[in-house]
Amino acid sequence: MNDTLSNILHIDLSRKRFWTEDRNELFNEMIGGSGVAINLLEQECPKGIDPLAPENPIILAVGPLTGLYPIASKTVAMFKSPLTGNLGESHCGGRSAVAIRFAGYGAIIIKGASETPVYLSIHGDKVRFRDASVIWNMANSYTVGRILREKESGSGIRSIMRIGRAGENQVSYASVVTETYRHFGRLGLGAVFGSKQLKALVISGKKNIPVSDMKGYRETYKEIFKLLSTAEMRKYHELGTSMNIIPLNKLGALPAKNLQTSKFENAEAISGETFEKNFLGRRVSCAHCPVACIHLAALREAYESEPYFYKTEMISYDYELIYALGSMLGITSPQALLKLMDEVEILGLDAMSTGVALAWATEAQQKEIITTKETNGLKLKWNDEESYSKAINYIAAQVNEFYKTLGKGVTYASSKYGGKEFALAFGGNEMPGYHTGPATHLGFLIGSRHSHLDGAGYSIDQKALAKNSKPSATEIIDKLIEEEAWRQILSSLVICFFARGIYKPELISKAFKPIGKEFTEEQLKTIGLRILKQKYRFKKREGFSLKNLEIPERIFQTETPSGKLSKEIFNEGLKIAELKLTSI
Template structure:
């Protein structure tokens, strides 16, 4: 079993390795184990940007053993929300951690000077990062470290660019150029710890207990992934395929959700971007290769016949947040914005929603051009490019506040009614109905990934009573705790049904029934909720942005009363935990 936990202390430049078999037996791995390790290692009242904050990276029993199981869970205290931070990333991180022999890595403390940490199988090195501190472009940081450190093909380089260094509260950590620990500000936590990067190199294996059945189940999963419809969407146009249908059904947040249809959606749709695909890339040990990379060929400003060619990875959420939400209707403009956000290691969704709020705030005169420096205008890509620079460099109070997120900025300047945050986290790109919005409010990380409310919205013709809807959302989120403890990619949730999960675990020496799996999911859900409560989560303090009631959804306009009833019911559940 993958049950070793590596603890790295940045304050003392020391590390230790401990076998935690019982912990992994009880909580599977991934998020289940990470919650326990966070509780053990961190004071719930810790300041997220102090040395008391702790980062836990965890993988699960399926990591490296089966395809589509290449996600790493990161838990930390979020500097954006002040509550539990959870973020998942693909790339090579998970397999590198597992192949290095670890089920989890805990990072504590704060280095006095900039460092990057190299975990090379059983050893840990603390490297001087003073020279690369200040390099804002994460692609360059990645290249420099890759050229210096061993482990080509078997390592992961998790790093921050300018956004993380300057403590933008929604900075992410980027790995393998195009994959991200996005949302909730892990990048700022790295920055606050003077941690430029974590490299993990792993080249090991673990023996399975039943070689033959292992290969049989593996082949079955491989076939399902390739031949069934379960993953077709990701294999073809990718998540960007959502743009057109969401637009047609009035669910595409546009111009700070003043509209739910975008007149230029077609231009930035998955179909349109597909014409620019330059290559496809896969996370380690995944046959789908859902990473769609567009080519952007840009002429030099003043020299004819010179071009730069940039490769830009895109997904639905980026198209929404940096496209429709900002009124950007040109493919080139959208790709330039995505690239800028990528280099700085900013979370694309939060950045887009922040800029959309700032644009409307300027339109309404709540803030002035003295604040925004540039004349922010929906559809104006060049201005947004400058504004992204300002979010990172923070030349005035306005951008210092905007770098703390929309919730914070709207508290200072006003405009809360159109500040699109849920649980202080900026909104995802689905204005599909009640389930999506209630999901954002009660999901344990206030994200569309918690509970798939948007999928429920599209399935339901008529809504049940709010209490029943909340029940459905919680049930799905509990199962997702299992998926993120194994840890499998949520895109593969159609492949990893409970029955096949049990059969996949058996050759690895883990006997668990479907019923037990569901119980573990419930238990993890409650553990996380408890931890959130200890960190100050309070349903009665959740703010519902008024804007969501003013515009159409596929189900017509939403009523606040329905959502309030849902929240009252959820509050009762929370109070009983």
């Protein structure tokens, strides 16, 4: 049997047709995941299109090691982002990657738009377009998952990707939810699904992957598996990413109240430790990953109308959600925070963009840039869980002009109402939870996804702090680009970034051998740079320039652990990045 990785499934939602295409050369050259997806995006996405137009392709790609080795379990989605109007890339775990791989595909391209709500049912070679009218406009994304679980086969091995109301209403930062607790969160894939009237995608399969050297494969597998049970990985299983709340707050790097401050007085109450002690109900894993970093809190709630009646919700929490919906909004109660997280999950929004948007709106209302006329009667203020819960629903439902505007992100909202200086977005994408120093913000600015995960600037800042050193703009930019280029290899192999310390170049080369593929460390690094360069080529094609990037004034006003940021390092850094990124 041949490896089916190079099979690409094309789906045309307008004509309800599908076909497969073999792109062996593309997978051989660009590996998979991000590398393959950026090539397909360049080919499939016409220049200058509206991200919500039928022509915008949704590309989902997995990698050669998916299903073969542990933790190569991410699916890379690429599309033109409705939030930034530029490169959209989002990674998701759950069962998504393994299911796509075992269904017999390396990538899926979805184009066109359906005239009526539809969901895709893909089980191996069988692809069906199914009427989704009944589940369209359903209030709760959990319910949609439950219904599809009953309706579809493949229990245990399938992935169910779906959107909520936010995606249906094309909120620019709507997410796609998979297996209830994992997401294509950032940059608005949910809105692209919604624009195509694509409610969900169910996929499963049982195709084996041929291995030329079984003995070598088993040995290498064993070695990798062992490395994944070391302390370096266990931290993600124990407290999980929320372990960072207390140390980052101590450092003075945890953005709070729209980054009016970088220390949150109630951090302890919403810390990983608090959640573990009082709420942690279960930890689960993505398919083919022994780490199990997904932390689910059990929240018991009484029904007000019905005595002795309770429900227990399981709610997924992580560092970024605690930051965006917690400290950024001044939320001091862990229960209140969990409810906001749940609301975001139910409606299918990106938690980070939603939190930052609400933080901006709160400050805008404080400063009387907007009034209750805009907010639909709400008086947004820090720690006011009830108002925030309503506002989240107003965004998803797009109830009035203001929420329609806010649903396009803070860059857009502030261009209309004012308050740019405290609109915390970089390249159009709302800020992640790190105010660690210059590298993190330079990373948000120059990263191809404007994400903390692109070049991990927060790590550069923290290492510098530990060594009491002040890296120059050149040093920071070099490190960011080097890291982002290498991460292109990880995301082409769709290895979770949590395992970046395990899957070093040497180990990756070794993992390839039993499947008859050879990549040297040098080759991998060259391909990584090439992918990054291609992403920038796409970004430029769509009008991106490092020269006209806006930097919110707020980041210069609020202390970082190394003091206030200097503008010079940003001016210099962006100039250097411009030179380097055009010359790589």
